[in-house]
Each structure stands twice: as structure tokens, then as C-alpha cells.
Amino acid sequence: MKKPTIKDVAKLAGVSFKTVSRVVNQEPNVSESVKEKVLESIKQLNYQPNHTARVMRKAPFSLAFVYDNPNSHYVIEMQNGIISECRKKGFELVIHPTDSHSDEVGNELAAMIGSNQIGGIILTPPLSENKELVTFLLSRDAKVVRILSGEQPPDKLAPVLHVDDVDAGFKMTQYLLELGHRDIAFLGFHASHESSLGRVRGFKKAHELAGLSFDKNFIIDGEFTFESGMDMAKQVLAMPKRPSAIFACNDEIAAGAVFMARLNDLKVPEDISIIGFENSPFATQTWPHLTTIDQPNFDIAATAAAMVIEMMKSNDVHVVDSKGFSLEVVIRDSACKPSL
Amino acid sequence: MKKPTIKDVAKLAGVSFKTVSRVVNQEPNVSESVKEKVLESIKQLNYQPNHTARVMRKAPFSLAFVYDNPNSHYVIEMQNGIISECRKKGFELVIHPTDSHSDEVGNELAAMIGSNQIGGIILTPPLSENKELVTFLLSRDAKVVRILSGEQPPDKLAPVLHVDDVDAGFKMTQYLLELGHRDIAFLGFHASHESSLGRVRGFKKAHELAGLSFDKNFIIDGEFTFESGMDMAKQVLAMPKRPSAIFACNDEIAAGAVFMARLNDLKVPEDISIIGFENSPFATQTWPHLTTIDQPNFDIAATAAAMVIEMMKSNDVHVVDSKGFSLEVVIRDSACKPSL
DNA sequence: AAGAGCATTGACAACGTTGACACAAGTAAA
DNA sequence: TTTACTTGTGTCAACGTTGTCAATGCTCTT
Numbered sequence A, B: 001m002k003k004p005t006i007k008d009v010a011k012l013a014g015v016s017f018k019t020v021s022r023v024v025n026q027e028p029n030v031s032e033s034v035k036e037k038v039l040e041s042i043k044q045l046n047y048q049p050n051h052t053a054r055v056m057r058k059a060p061f062s063l064a065f066v067y068d069n070p071n072s073h074y075v076i077e078m079q080n081g082i083i084s085e086c087r088k089k090g091f092e093l094v095i096h097p098t099d100s101h102s103d104e105v106g107n108e109l110a111a112m113i114g115s116n117q118i119g120g121i122i123l124t125p126p127l128s129e130n131k132e133l134v135t136f137l138l139s140r141d142a143k144v145v146r147i148l149s150g151e152q153p154p155d156k157l158a159p160v161l162h163v164d165d166v167d168a169g170f171k172m173t174q175y176l177l178e179l180g181h182r183d184i185a186f187l188g189f190h191a192s193h194e195s196s197l198g199r200v201r202g203f204k205k206a207h208e209l210a211g212l213s214f215d216k217n218f219i220i221d222g223e224f225t226f227e228s229g230m231d232m233a234k235q236v237l238a239m240p241k242r243p244s245a246i247f248a249c250n251d252e253i254a255a256g257a258v259f260m261a262r263l264n265d266l267k268v269p270e271d272i273s274i275i276g277f278e279n280s281p282f283a284t285q286t287w288p289h290l291t292t293i294d295q296p297n298f299d300i301a302a303t304a305a306a307m308v309i310e311m312m313k314s315n316d317v318h319v320v321d322s323k324g325f326s327l328e329v330v331i332r333d334s335a336c337k338p339s340l
Numbered sequence C: 001a002a003g004a005g006c007a008t009t010g011a012c013a014a015c016g017t018t019g020a021c022a023c024a025a026g027t028a029a030a
Numbered sequence D: 001t002t003t004a005c006t007t008g009t010g011t012c013a014a015c016g017t018t019g020t021c022a023a024t025g026c027t028c029t030t
Helices: A006-013 A017-024 A032-045 A051-057 A072-089 A104-114 A131-139 A165-179 A194-209 A226-237 A251-263 A297-314 B006-013 B017-024 B032-045 B051-057 B072-089 B104-114 B131-139 B165-179 B194-209 B226-237 B251-263 B297-314
Strands: A062-067 A092-097 A120-123 A143-149 A160-163 A184-189 A219-221 A245-248 A273-275 A292-294 A323-325 A328-330 B062-067 B092-097 B120-123 B143-149 B160-163 B184-189 B219-221 B245-248 B273-275 B292-294 B323-325 B328-330
Touching: A006 A017, A006 A032, A017 A032, A051 B051, A062 A072, A062 A104, A062 A297, A072 A092, A072 A297, A072 B072, A072 B092, A092 A104, A092 B072, A092 B092, A104 A131, A120 A131, A120 A297, A131 A143, A143 A194, A143 A297, A160 A297, A165 A184, A165 A194, A165 A245, A165 A273, A165 A292, A165 A328, A184 A194, A184 A226, A184 A251, A219 A226, A226 A245, A226 A251, A245 A251, A251 A273, A297 A323, B006 B017, B006 B032, B017 B032, B062 B072, B062 B104, B062 B297, B072 B092, B072 B297, B092 B104, B104 B131, B120 B131, B120 B297, B131 B143, B143 B194, B143 B297, B160 B297, B165 B184, B165 B194, B165 B245, B165 B273, B165 B292, B165 B328, B184 B194, B184 B226, B184 B251, B219 B226, B226 B245, B226 B251, B245 B251, B251 B273, B297 B323
Parallel strands: A062 A092, A062 A120, A120 A143, A143 A160, A160 A323, A184 A219, A184 A245, A245 A273, B062 B092, B062 B120, B120 B143, B143 B160, B160 B323, B184 B219, B184 B245, B245 B273
Antiparallel strands: A292 A328, B292 B328
């Protein structure tokens, strides 16, 4: 049995296929009686408008989510956020994992735009930091939304969802300072990592504002991994003046640090407070549960999707404004007042 | 500047647009000289065939990956496997997260099939176990491939990729028995979870084959989470006759068990061996690194994708056969010979 | 040299939809 | 009563491809 087309419905309802099209698209100027008849026929034949033909006459109903991120939790949260918005609006999501070190991304995306497969693109770091890429995509008529770390959008090229890492780092540090900690180690400094830079900046800012100095040796370089977290914690715990708290740049580092603390017979948080960043599953899969910063990835992604869809619908880049997201401290069990 | 169409290319090259179509589709019977001219024009105009129009005349070039799984690592690995295959074959992936408890899945997918958005579907557990759903989708002309746990495909409805959990459970248990363990606890029995059932079956089989009995009290019910792992380990460690090894049904459980062992001042693996299952990032993000079973999710997914694509291309369900995957033990540092 | 056969190319319809426009009938304004 | 506008409906072209078939010209038989 072939799939029914609009013409089959029209024949059954005894009207022209254009009238059926009108009913399907909820256009005005269809009499109640006819509309009813048509809807009846649609149900009877189980008719589904052909999405492809539709796209051909209108614009693409798909957007691409481009990522280059080893953190599957992050990707899935973003992805789910985008999808939830797409479902609401009747759009489709095409995912595009990539390697940001490859020059191919731009061309691949351009090809998808050019072939009408997608109309919009959501870019995450570090791709979203690549100004050339954005400009190139824009020149190809893509609607682009970027998710970036930073207090403010860096330019006016395309709308940006900026996540305020400085503020988050500031809040978290302030929380630790208020608990009474004075010697806080920062684990996970990474010069080429925007988020890391923002978080240290907030870390410093909080100290300055409180009129406190901090030991530069307490800022440790490292990767965003469990193992690097163990290494960095090892360094820090071996120092003559051991910190009373550890600010880990993400939850994996924090989990590694917690583990290393235990290996050194230190209880968390009684002997040493350790906080994370991201509120990933890790945060509740380690013991104690991590006090951390919640990054509302799902919401950010959903907002980004809503923006691109808006831009695609109105065919205008300037229909939406950039938007900032501030992150909040989630208090759990891995930090407390320092022991005297 | 509008996107160039096949007709623009034809005009520039001074041939009919049908000839251009032939060149683009690499059809035979085009003279070298003409082909060259056309390719030149294509490059000059930066022409991209309109994917949508193409789909309308042929069949859909998209397949759906349907999942209902809280494990983001699993989802991402599958997803990446499918995409890698899609890229090679010029297909597109549409992801469809869902709630298997909802009755909507079938209708949603049927709508996507009906509207020509997708042609094939890859189903993962527990959705793939739902025979009604499969039958329904098949009746809607979908090409379906299922990924299931089990030694053999349960029916001939649609091709199945079956992962042999019994064999894997068997191998892992055998490994522990060969190390010399005689009291092994099984953490994570779950009556409605096919994989879990298979793994226990292998666990029992290995004992039987070795002519050994096992303590039924050592088979503990629980969820596939870190916290449940802690709970179950707690139960088992409190038993009068403490096991010398723990068979955890997945890596999260194992990580929870490792943690609980440490809380009880037991060294892993010296005092107690703990093995995982799945070889997720968890396995190397806990200390010691977990001896576990590797599940080649990426390969399984890629194979599944290749199958669906084959079925879509030839428009025949019987063009591919079901396929079994056997899993292998990955030896790391969390299991050793029992102390005497 | 003439017909058969093949390689090359083009004209045209078709896919299933939407948009532009036409037309008939009904309704309000003159 | 005529005019003009509104409402409901239909006809047809168009979107950018691919499939069908016909036309051309060439080579190969005999």
C-alpha cells in the first residue's frame, strides 16, 4: 500500500487538493463543513504531509548542533535541550560531531547549508570562539547562534549565549571565603581554555574584593580529567602549607582530588573542602556529593535552539538578542568550615 | 546571491541540465570533454545539489536512532558509531530520545516514516525488546534494525545485533575463578533487565562448568548506579563470610563498590577484587582502574547503521543477516589473586 | 552502402507540495 | 440596482531534482 498523498485525500473528500493543503496548513478561508470533511478523510487514509516536498517549497526545517567535546554528559544535556525545543516547534535536529583541529568543519557545514539540509547552526566552544568560521558560515546564509564563555558577547556577528564563568568563579570563591577558608588551591588552570581563564579571574576577584591575597603557587595547571585532578591534588597536598580548600575547575578534577585526599587519610570535607564545577553526574557519584556550580546546559541549549528557529522563521539575524546566563552554587556535602 | 541550481550550471557549461545531473550522479555515458566542462562550471559556481529535491525523487537519506537510556556515555558512543557510518555513505542521522514508558514512540516514529523524513530506524534496549513496536513499524514500511542482549535473535521480524551477555558474564566469572576466587558476589541483579539476566546466567554457567557451587545470598538485587553499588557492596561486606571478589553488573556499580570497600578499610584489589562491566569512562576514572568487560558500542552502532543503510538502499529487509557480538575481558588493576 | 547497434545528449514529465492568481457567489456600500 | 469588496474554492506553475524516452551521430557489420 502506497503512502497516501494530498491528492488521495482530495479525491476522497471530493474537493481540490489545494483545499486540502489549506486545511493542513490551517490557512483561513475554508468553510467549516469542508474542513470537517477533509479532516475526516485525512484521518481515514492516515495521511501525513510529505515533509520533504514541504521543505522544498519553503525553507529547511532542520538545524545542526556542532560539537567537539569529549564530555558526553555535556553533549547529551545540550542535545536534549535542543531537541526539546525542536519538538515543540516542529523542527528537526542534525548532530554534527567534529574535530575542531580539522579545517573541514566549515566546508562540511557550508555543504549542508548549500544543499538545503539545514538552515541554522548552533556552535559550542571551542568552535564558537572561531571568528573566521562564524564569518564564513554567515556568508553562506546560515543562521548561527554561538554558546560562549564570557561576561559579554565579543562581537556583533551573530547572537551569543554567554555563560558568565567569571561571576561563577567569583561566587564559588566567595562562598569558600565566607565559610572561613583562607588558603584555597585552584586546580585546573589552562591558558587556552576560555572557561578556565574566566573561573580563575573570578577566583582572584573574590579574593581582591575581600581584601585577601592568595598564594600564586596554589594555582595549578592541569587538564579537566580525573587523573589530572589526582595529580594536581597530590602536588597541592604535598606543599608545606596545605590548603584548607580546593577549588576544582570541573567535577572530574574534584572527584580526582577527593580520591587523592582520601589516599592521604584526609576526610572530605572535615579535613579539607573540595568543590567542583559543572554539576555533572560525577557530582553525585562520588562521596561525599560535591558542592559545585550548576551549569544549566539544558536551558542554555533550549534557548539557543529557540533563537535559531526564530531566526530561520523570520529569515532575519537581528530578530533575537544575545543573552547571558549566570551560574549558581549548588551546596552539597564536600565543603564546610575549616577545622581550626 | 541565490544558491545556484543545476540549471545555472547547465547554462554556464552550455549543456542541458540533464547532462549536469548525469555528471553529478556519476552516471555512465558522458564524454570526457563534457564531463570536464561541467565539473569546471560546478566548481566555479560552487554548486551543491539540493538534498531535499533529491530525496523527494528518490528515497529518504536519513535514519533515526531511538534511545531511552540514562547513560550518556552509552548514547554518545552509539551515536558516534552511527554517524561515522552515515558520513561514509552520505546519510543523515536523526536522533530520537524517548521515554519507553510512553505509548507515543510508535506514533512519533510512524509519523516520521509517513512524512518521508526517515527511512530506517535503529532501536536499542529496552525499546528493541518490544515486539509490538517492531511489528508496527515494519507495517509502516520502516527498515528496522534492533540491538539486543541475547545469544540468538529472538525472532525473524527484523535483523538483530545481539550482544552476548551470557558469554561475557561467563568469561568474566571464569577469569575470577581462575585467579582463585571461590566466593564471588554478584551485584546488580535486575529481573526485568535482559542484560542483567544474561550476565547472571553466564555467572552461574561458569560456576557449574568448574564444578563449583555459589552462595545464592551473594546475588544482590539493585540498580545500575553508583549509589546502588555502594548499598549492595555494604550488604555484601557485612556478611559473615565476606566474598573475596565482587562481580559488578556495570562500571558504576563497581565504582560504588570500590568506594564502599575503601570506607571499610579494604584495599582493592589486595583485600577484595572488584570487576566492572561496560568499559565506560568510569572504568579509568576510579582508582584502581577497573578490570571490566569491553562492550564495543561504537562498532555495534556502526554495524547497525551499515545494515539499515543497506536495507534502505536495496529496499529489502532480507538483504542483511542478524549478527552476534562477543565481548571481551579487559584486564586492568581492580582484580588479582585472592589473599590466602 | 545500408542497416544495426551503441554511445551521447536533450526534451519533457514527474515527485508532492505551496504560492499566485482566477473565478464564482455572497454581502455591503453607493 | 449597480459597484466593490469579501469569502470560499479551484487551476496552474513552480520548487530542483531524477526517470523515461526519443533524437542524434558514430562505428561496426555484411
